[in-house]
Amino acid sequence: MTIITGREFRSNQSKYIGMAHKGERVVISSKSGYAELTPVSKEDKEVMEQINGKSFLAIGRKIDKKVKEGKMLKFDSIDELRNHLASL
Numbered sequence: 001m002t003i004i005t006g007r008e009f010r011s012n013q014s015k016y017i018g019m020a021h022k023g024e025r026v027v028i029s030s031k032s033g034y035a036e037l038t039p040v041s042k043e044d045k046e047v048m049e050q051i052n053g054k055s056f057l058a059i060g061r062k063i064d065k066k067v068k069e070g071k072m073l074k075f076d077s078i079d080e081l082r083n084h085l086a087s088l
Contacts, residue, residue, distance in 0.1 A: 001025040003034075043078055050082045059088050 009028050016026045020037035075081040
């Protein structure tokens with residue numbers, strides 16, 4: 001396991017992201033605690049590619065609004081999730 005500071009990560013992002021993709025544990029320390037770099041799963045990567053240029057932040061704002069309204073969604077398959085994201 002490699003533990004680095006946020007400053008070290010910002011200075012050498014490519015190096016540490018590469019290490020994480022190779023399976024090494026990379027932990028970033030900060031005043032608020034620790035965070036571990038984790039490569040995106042194959043399934044999550046496919047979902048992100050399905051968004052196809054839509055702004056992640058815009059979608060996140062819509063999701064936040066729905067959560068605040070108390071509306072919850074359940075998806076039983078990746079295709080259901082893809083269809084929902086495409087409709088946003």
